Amino acid sequence: MEAPRLEMRDISKEYFGNKVLRSVNLSVAPGEIHGLVGENGAGKSTLMNILFGMPVIRNTGGFEGRIFIDGEPVEVNSPYDALELGIGMVHQEFMLLPGLTITENIKINREIVKDNLLSKLLGKKLGILDFERMRRDARKALDRVELNIDEMLPVLGLPVGFMQFIEIARELDKDSLRLLILDEPTAVLTEKDAETLIEVMKKLSREGISILFITHRLNEVLRVADNITVLRDGEVVGKLPSSEATIEVLAELMVGRKVDISARARRGFEEDAKPILTIKDLHVDMPGERVSGLSLNVQEGEILGIGGLAGHGKIGIANGIMGLYPARGYVHVANYGEVELNSPLSALSSGMAFVSEDRRGMGLLLDETIELNIAVQALLSRGKFLKKYLFNMIDRESIRKHALKMIKDLDIRCTGPNQIVRRLSGGNQQKVCIAKALTLEPSILFVSEPTRGIDVGAKKIVLDLLLQLNQELGVTIIMTSSELAELRSICDRIAIIYRGRLQGILPVDASDKEFGLMMAGELSAVKEGVF
Amino acid sequence: MAKDEKVLSSTSNNMHESQKNQFELKWFLRKNIVPVFFFVLCVIGGYYSGLPLPFLLNEIITRMARNSFLVISLIIPVLAGMGLNFGIVLGAMAGQFAYVATVNWQMAGLTGFTTTALLSIPLAILFGWLTGILFNHTKGKEMITGIILGFFANGIYQLICLYFMGNIIPIKVPSMLIPGSIGLRNTLDIKPMQYALDNLLKIQVKIPGHVFPVSIPVATFLAILALCLFTHYIVKTKLGQEFRIVGQDMHVAEASGINVDRVRIIAVILSTILAGLGQVIFLQNLGNINTYGSHVQVGTFAVAAILIGGASVKKATVGQALLGTLLFHTLFIVSPLAGKNLVGDAMIGEYFRVFVTYGVIGVALALHAWQSLQEQRRIALLKADISGE
Ligand SMILES: Nc1ncnc2c1ncn2[C@@H]1O[C@H](COP(=O)(O)OP(=O)(O)OP(=O)(O)O)[C@@H](O)[C@H]1O
Ligand SMILES: [Mg+2]
Numbered sequence: 001m002e003a004p005r006l007e008m009r010d011i012s013k014e015y016f017g018n019k020v021l022r023s024v025n026l027s028v029a030p031g032e033i034h035g036l037v038g039e040n041g042a043g044k045s046t047l048m049n050i051l052f053g054m055p056v057i058r059n060t061g062g063f064e065g066r067i068f069i070d071g072e073p074v075e076v077n078s079p080y081d082a083l084e085l086g087i088g089m090v091h092q093e094f095m096l097l098p099g100l101t102i103t104e105n106i107k108i109n110r111e112i113v114k115d116n117l118l119s120k121l122l123g124k125k126l127g128i129l130d131f132e133r134m135r136r137d138a139r140k141a142l143d144r145v146e147l148n149i150d151e152m153l154p155v156l157g158l159p160v161g162f163m164q165f166i167e168i169a170r171e172l173d174k175d176s177l178r179l180l181i182l183d184e185p186t187a188v189l190t191e192k193d194a195e196t197l198i199e200v201m202k203k204l205s206r207e208g209i210s211i212l213f214i215t216h217r218l219n220e221v222l223r224v225a226d227n228i229t230v231l232r233d234g235e236v237v238g239k240l241p242s243s244e245a246t247i248e249v250l251a252e253l254m255v256g257r258k259v260d261i262s263a264r265a266r267r268g269f270e271e272d273a274k275p276i277l278t279i280k281d282l283h284v285d286m287p288g289e290r291v292s293g294l295s296l297n298v299q300e301g302e303i304l305g306i307g308g309l310a311g312h313g314k315i316g317i318a319n320g321i322m323g324l325y326p327a328r329g330y331v332h333v334a335n336y337g338e339v340e341l342n343s344p345l346s347a348l349s350s351g352m353a354f355v356s357e358d359r360r361g362m363g364l365l366l367d368e369t370i371e372l373n374i375a376v377q378a379l380l381s382r383g384k385f386l387k388k389y390l391f392n393m394i395d396r397e398s399i400r401k402h403a404l405k406m407i408k409d410l411d412i413r414c415t416g417p418n419q420i421v422r423r424l425s426g427g428n429q430q431k432v433c434i435a436k437a438l439t440l441e442p443s444i445l446f447v448s449e450p451t452r453g454i455d456v457g458a459k460k461i462v463l464d465l466l467l468q469l470n471q472e473l474g475v476t477i478i479m480t481s482s483e484l485a486e487l488r489s490i491c492d493r494i495a496i497i498y499r500g501r502l503q504g505i506l507p508v509d510a511s512d513k514e515f516g517l518m519m520a521g522e523l524s525a526v527k528e529g530v531f
Numbered sequence: 532m533a534k535d536e537k538v539l540s541s542t543s544n545n546m547h548e549s550q551k552n553q554f555e556l557k558w559f560l561r562k563n564i565v566p567v568f569f570f571v572l573c574v575i576g577g578y579y580s581g582l583p584l585p586f587l588l589n590e591i592i593t594r595m596a597r598n599s600f601l602v603i604s605l606i607i608p609v610l611a612g613m614g615l616n617f618g619i620v621l622g623a624m625a626g627q628f629a630y631v632a633t634v635n636w637q638m639a640g641l642t643g644f645t646t647t648a649l650l651s652i653p654l655a656i657l658f659g660w661l662t663g664i665l666f667n668h669t670k671g672k673e674m675i676t677g678i679i680l681g682f683f684a685n686g687i688y689q690l691i692c693l694y695f696m697g698n699i700i701p702i703k704v705p706s707m708l709i710p711g712s713i714g715l716r717n718t719l720d721i722k723p724m725q726y727a728l729d730n731l732l733k734i735q736v737k738i739p740g741h742v743f744p745v746s747i748p749v750a751t752f753l754a755i756l757a758l759c760l761f762t763h764y765i766v767k768t769k770l771g772q773e774f775r776i777v778g779q780d781m782h783v784a785e786a787s788g789i790n791v792d793r794v795r796i797i798a799v800i801l802s803t804i805l806a807g808l809g810q811v812i813f814l815q816n817l818g819n820i821n822t823y824g825s826h827v828q829v830g831t832f833a834v835a836a837i838l839i840g841g842a843s844v845k846k847a848t849v850g851q852a853l854l855g856t857l858l859f860h861t862l863f864i865v866s867p868l869a870g871k872n873l874v875g876d877a878m879i880g881e882y883f884r885v886f887v888t889y890g891v892i893g894v895a896l897a898l899h900a901w902q903s904l905q906e907q908r909r910i911a912l913l914k915a916d917i918s919g920e
Pocket of ligand 1: 015016020038039040041042043044045046047056092413414422423424425426427428453455
């Protein structure tokens, strides 16, 4: 029998005394697509970082266990070793250099050089970059992921979906690629793009490349993986061929209890109630997600979904209104008045709050504690958590109490409220972002991609929480998401954005075809006001 | 269909670029505020100094020839994300040690100069390597580390020159030592090697209407040109690309299999070598070494010059280095006289000189910080740095 492409034996790892992996075994055959699923913080990224020799592992005391590639025991002490072994990885967080072109990013550290006297004498590094050939290679790699974009554009300002495909193209460009690790590659993609990616993965596996695929979208893993390994709290709790798995089985294995994943019963919505938020002719200058002349009314108490394809501006709306990107136009909040644009403070004081899609960029202070992150915005803009003595003092006790409540409500997996946010797993960082916005007690809450990178169990918690906020506290919610299913599960209506403008508003039970056509700009606002 | 969508939004990105061009003049002024400001000062100063043109030109040319090398040596570390390398002081020391050796060997002329230059290289590699190791332990704080390192290294330098030379390190030429004692004298005469490079090839250019010609040290400028080409070349190599990658994001560089620490050490070593050669050229023009002083301000002056040229701690080009050297030294020449002619007090000009060197570093860094602050303001606001209501 052929040796497995990858075998990881008895892998254990601890971070500062916190055991995050306990004798994990994993085996992947050549050309196999192997799904790896588990709750946020289960240890998936840590396992992959070990396999890829990421410095963070070495810097925190290394790991135990052994790794075999094609039957050979190997030492992966640095990403360089991984590169030599033919291991490629698309990390959970972006690993692109925005200041460089797409070509330079794809050929990073594998640049092609033209030889000259100095380079012959002193080594390849002194050869001049051969941009022509690099370009051609980049073009080829981009074509393999079906990304039709000028390879000489800078990465800066491209929509996240593009960046994801560029990262995959970068890995494909490695000739010796034998094993490809994809850590939540679809989290930032629209359903269509995720579809493309799955096709690409299948093609690669036919070429004999093994793939380790991490995702929280269980239907994807069921469709594409040959085998699935389930991690819970750093232990393998299940290993099964995907033909035997169902979403329910996986979800139960992951969280160790039954998960109800049915959609909620929808309530009717009063269309002609007076709008709580009026947007007129909004223009937002967000690179790659430009909004150009959007008008939209949001009704008090509703959950409005905002959908659309990547690059059409759905992400730009909340970012513009909240003052994160240059904007002009008219935004009015009932009971407050006109909101001054380009002023986050004005937006915050009008009772709006925002959970950003870009949690690593602007959502969080990564080197501060969880409790500070949760409290800081409310403290500064609303004067919450202050004790009045002679002068205002920060009330640490109430911050701690509130943080503990949030950690419990949102099921944030951490060692305690004073853990540094950088050391949380990706999904748990997202939960801290949500807790921060909730602390503002907003009357209007913008959420962008709220469940990006969150496991099924927690996803339900987050969506339920949004619903609860909406129904019990009457918070109006505007949720932007690339997952139609997610929008459908809690929204009252769904606005579709096309080329920076409102294309139309659809009821949640409109057909997939209608949504598809509208996102492509082929169905216009005819549906508006139908319900 | 998803494919078409992607094409669409990429073209709309390009449209955005062309819109930007409409603001070009405004953009130009805003981006080049520092060199424009100092250019205006130079013109005003030049006018009021009342200096005759050939004199002014001669002075400028001499100083350009003397200093450009040192300023250009700053570029590579900036590319590698290490900021302005105040550590080039150590390069200057390497150059001076090399002179001590060649003077001691009683060498002269071009042979002496070349030997000095060659000798400075291994010393600079050693110093640069040590500096690089230190910088790798203080990532993100290279500039302040460089300044402090300069003070510290000066201490060791003094120890070596004052107590080791003529003692542990034998010195054959008695006139180099403090009479009746050990340790190097305050001034080290290198007359035998003066102008070794400058006079190699010198042309005189007559300016119509003036008696005195302007003389140009062609060989020195050729050396500077070679350095410019070298820097330009390095930037375009794979090594240069690695500098850039490390400079943009060390984490990404590391994840791509680049040995970040090694690349940074190479950057510092290159910078130190160039600074060493720069100091050797600088001193051959002066003709003597102020043993305990010549190197002290090398870092500060070079940094001030490149900042005036419009460079920042994140971006620096050969053009900025040359322009900065030109502006900085022009101000240096004209300001005392202009001060005297304008206010009747040469001291004003002297003050201004001092202000230029130290002030500009502060001002340019502050301007730079302000610019990036503007960019980040919106984000920072929402992030948390809101200062109350
Ligand atoms: N740099 C670090 N320092 C300390 N602890 C860490 C660090 N990185 C991760 N952890 C901890 O290790 C555990 C596993 O994290 P990991 O990132 O592997 O989770 P994950 O399965 O990838 O989750 P997610 O789906 O949210 O990305 C978590 O409890 C996390 O808090
Ligand atoms: Mg992860």
